[in-house]
Each structure stands twice: as C-alpha cells, then as structure tokens.
Amino acid sequence: MGTGITADALHARLAELLAPSSLEVIDESAAHAGHAGSDGTGSGTHFRVRIASPRFDGLSRVARHRLVYDALHDFVARGLHALAIETFSPSS
Template identity: 40%
Template sequence: MLQEVINTKVHQQLAPQHLDVINESYMHNVAPGSESHFKVIVVSDQFDGLRLIARHRIINQILADELANHIHALAIHTYTPAEWSELQTAPDSPLCMGGSNLT
C-alpha cells in the first residue's frame, strides 16, 4: 500500500514527532481505491532554520520514486515542533475542480 510506503520512508529519514499521511484520492475523479493524491503533515526538528522550499525539497527527495511513478498530487505541510505546538492542524485541501468523472 502506497500510503504505508510514504509513512515508512518519511519516518526513516526524518524521525518526525508527528506524521499524518492522508490518502485524499477519494476527493478526486479517480477510480475507487486509488492511491494517487496524498497530503503529508510532517513535524520534525530537522526543519528548524529551514525555509519552506527547503523543507519541501527534503520531502520531495525522500519520495522521489513515488512522485515519479505513482503519486499524481502531493500536498506537503511541514512544521517545526514549535510551529506545530501553536497550530496543531494543517489547512484543509481544496476540493477537486477538474478532471473527468470515472464512475
């Protein structure tokens, strides 16, 4: 299962204090059971002092194979522990606005 692969890879590389890997494929015009659209929420000390683009590059590098071969869309939300302690949540993903209906 792709969701488990993402979870394992991010855990191994970043040892996050908090990690949510959410399959949001159901929100899009894809076949039932698809694993093509994901949202990751990662809280890690390794993001301290890094700009958002650098944080996202880390996630993109960790998931390079999955992005190249399996994932159509990936929403990335990265936080330091201090940032997360203030927020405790990430923004909701927007609803799908396009694509063909496969049902």
C-alpha cells in the first residue's frame, strides 16, 4: 500500500503556507523503486520541489529549506522519504 502522498497534496500545502510566485512539485518516486525508502509502489516517497516565494527574501538557503520542511513535516511522518528542494526569492 502506498503512502497516499501526491504531488498535488504537497503543492496545495506549499501554496497555502508559503504563497509562492512560482511552484513546481514533481513525484520522482518511480525512479527510486527498489531503493531505501521506497515503499514498492513507485509513488509518494520521493519528490522534487522548485519554489519561489517572497517569504524567502533575505533568508539563507538553510532557512528557506527549513520553511519548506516545516510546511511538509506531517508528510514525512506519513512516508515522505526524500525531498529535493530548490528555493528562490522573486528578487533574485
């Protein structure tokens, strides 16, 4: 049984909490089938996020990533295993 986590669910959460000007969430789980952290379904465990938000202005890369992880913390508890994050501020 899969995690039930979808790219749409992550997208909705990030859009709600970080008010991004640009947001892309890609499920890369199928490329990790058979690897550690994979649940065998090929979905819902490995994601890539590209996000630009005014909330990131003046923040370090670590602080930006922390905001993203904080927004998605309950997904980690549900089986989100890997999250590749690219953050941008609209002013950069």
